[in-house]
Amino acid sequence: MESWPATKGESEREQSAEVAVIGAGVSGLAAAHMLRDHELQVALYEREERVGGRATTRARAGFCFDPGAQYIHGNAPVSDALLLQRFATSELVSIAKPVWTFDSQNRIREGDPRQNALPRWTYRHGLLTLAELMARELTVYTHCEIARLAYMRPGWRLFSATGQVVAEVPAVLVTLPAPEAAALMAASELPPGLQQALLAELGRARYRPLLSLALAWPRKALPPTPYYALVNSDKTHPISWLAREEEKSPERVPPAWTLLIVQLAPDYSRAHWSWDDQALATATTTLVSALLGQQLPAPHFYDVQRWPLALPEPERLLDAETLHRVSAPYGLFFSGDAFTGGRVHLALRQGQESALRLLASRR
Ligand SMILES: Cc1cc2nc3c(=O)[nH]c(=O)nc-3n(C[C@H](O)[C@H](O)[C@H](O)COP(=O)(O)OP(=O)(O)OC[C@H]3O[C@@H](n4cnc5c(N)ncnc54)[C@H](O)[C@@H]3O)c2cc1C
Known part of the structure; x- marks a missing residue:
C-alpha cells in the first residue's frame, strides 16, 4: 500500500496493471483478490489515506471504535471463506x-x-483489520482520488483530481456508492450513448x-x-x-x-x-x-x-446485470453495495461477482 505520488511527473502513471479498481472498500478489495487469483495485474486507487471505506475504525484518545459498519454477518458463505479461512486471524471475534x-x-x-x-x-x-489484511498483498495507491476517466478505444485513462494521468489500463472496475459513481461518469469522456445509459441506471439508487x-x-x-x-x-x-x-x-x-x-x-x-x-x-x-x-x-x-x-435504500437497489450489459463491452464494470444492500458481506460478494463478470468478458 502506498500513497499516490501526486507531486511527481506523469512518468509515474501505472501502466503495468490490466485492471484499475477505483475504491478500496471491502467490495473493491474482494474484487481485486478475485482478479489476482485469475492472474490479472490489478491496481487499486483509494481517495482516503486508508483502505476499508465504510468498514473502518478510528483510534482517538485511547479509544478504538467503528464509526461505520458495526459487525459482519456470519451466516454467509463469503464470510466463512474470507473471514474464517483466507484472511483468518486471532483478531477475529x-x-x-x-x-x-x-x-x-x-x-x-x-x-x-x-x-x-x-x-x-x-x-x-476494529473492523478496519479486515480491509488491512485484504490490502496486504495488493497494489493499493491511497490519497488517490480518481476524478475523471477517458475512453481510449480501447482502454481507459484515469485522471487524478489535479488532472494528472494516474493510469492507462484495458479495464476499469468502479466500486463507489452509486451517487459517487454517477458523478465520476458525469465528469468522464465516454463513448457516445454510454454516459446517458450509465447515468440513467446509476441515478436510480438513493x-x-x-x-x-x-x-x-x-x-x-x-x-x-x-x-x-x-x-x-x-x-x-x-x-x-x-x-x-x-x-x-x-x-x-x-x-x-x-x-x-x-x-x-x-x-x-x-x-x-x-x-x-x-x-x-x-x-x-x-x-x-x-x-x-x-x-x-x-x-x-x-x-x-x-x-x-x-x-x-433497499427498495432502490440497482441491477448489476443491466448496468454491465451496456458497460462491459467497453471494459467498464461496477460493484458496491448499491446492487446488494448496505452490508459488508454483501459488498464482499458483489465485488467477487463483478470481478467474475469482468473475467468472463475477456474470454
Ligand atoms: C454507519 C454505518 C453502519 C453500517 N453498519 C453495518 C453493519 O453493522 N453491518 C454491515 O454488514 N454493514 C454495515 N454498513 C454497510 C457497510 O459498511 C457497507 O455496505 C460496505 O462497507 C460497502 O462497501 P463498498 O466497498 O461497497 O463501499 P465503500 O466502503 O463506500 O468503499 C468505496 C471506497 O471508494 C473510495 N472512493 C470514493 N470515491 C473515490 C474516488 N473518486 N477515487 C478513489 N476512491 C474513491 C472511498 O473512500 C471508499 O473507500 C454500515 C454502513 C454505515 C455507513
Whole structure:
C-alpha cells in the first residue's frame, strides 16, 4: 500500500496493471483478490489515506471504535471463506452478547433469539483489520482520488483530481456508492450513448445519510447491560442503533471506561446535519439518557462521523446485470453495495461477482 505520488511527473502513471479498481472498500478489495487469483495485474486507487471505506475504525484518545459498519454477518458463505479461512486471524471475534430492541417510547426488549443465535463477526481492534489484511498483498495507491476517466478505444485513462494521468489500463472496475459513481461518469469522456445509459441506471439508487457519534463516560456512569447493542425496531426513534464498544472487545476501551456508538436515524440525521459536534454530542446525550433511563453527564470524550452516503435504500437497489450489459463491452464494470444492500458481506460478494463478470468478458 502506498500513497499516490501526486507531486511527481506523469512518468509515474501505472501502466503495468490490466485492471484499475477505483475504491478500496471491502467490495473493491474482494474484487481485486478475485482478479489476482485469475492472474490479472490489478491496481487499486483509494481517495482516503486508508483502505476499508465504510468498514473502518478510528483510534482517538485511547479509544478504538467503528464509526461505520458495526459487525459482519456470519451466516454467509463469503464470510466463512474470507473471514474464517483466507484472511483468518486471532483478531477475529464473534460478539458474545445479543442485540436487544427499543421502540419510540424507549421500551427496551429482548431481541430476536434466532437472529441472536447467528455469529456477528468483528475484530478486537476494529473492523478496519479486515480491509488491512485484504490490502496486504495488493497494489493499493491511497490519497488517490480518481476524478475523471477517458475512453481510449480501447482502454481507459484515469485522471487524478489535479488532472494528472494516474493510469492507462484495458479495464476499469468502479466500486463507489452509486451517487459517487454517477458523478465520476458525469465528469468522464465516454463513448457516445454510454454516459446517458450509465447515468440513467446509476441515478436510480438513493443513499441515506447517517450521523454516527462515539461518546465515552466512566464505566460507573453506565452499569453493565445484558445486551451489547440496541436496535430501534419501529424505525420512529431519533436513535437507530446504540452499541457498547467494550462489549465487542475489551481492548477497544481503557479499563473503567465505557464507549457508546450511537447512530442517528436518517430523518434526524438530515435535520441535524449542520449542527456542530458539541451540539450533537449534547443532544445525543439527552436522547441516550432518556433511552437508557438514567441521567448521563456530559461525555468525557466524543467524536462525530458524518456519512452522507451511509446506506442504500433497499427498495432502490440497482441491477448489476443491466448496468454491465451496456458497460462491459467497453471494459467498464461496477460493484458496491448499491446492487446488494448496505452490508459488508454483501459488498464482499458483489465485488467477487463483478470481478467474475469482468473475467468472463475477456474470454
Ligand atoms: C454507519 C454505518 C453502519 C453500517 N453498519 C453495518 C453493519 O453493522 N453491518 C454491515 O454488514 N454493514 C454495515 N454498513 C454497510 C457497510 O459498511 C457497507 O455496505 C460496505 O462497507 C460497502 O462497501 P463498498 O466497498 O461497497 O463501499 P465503500 O466502503 O463506500 O468503499 C468505496 C471506497 O471508494 C473510495 N472512493 C470514493 N470515491 C473515490 C474516488 N473518486 N477515487 C478513489 N476512491 C474513491 C472511498 O473512500 C471508499 O473507500 C454500515 C454502513 C454505515 C455507513
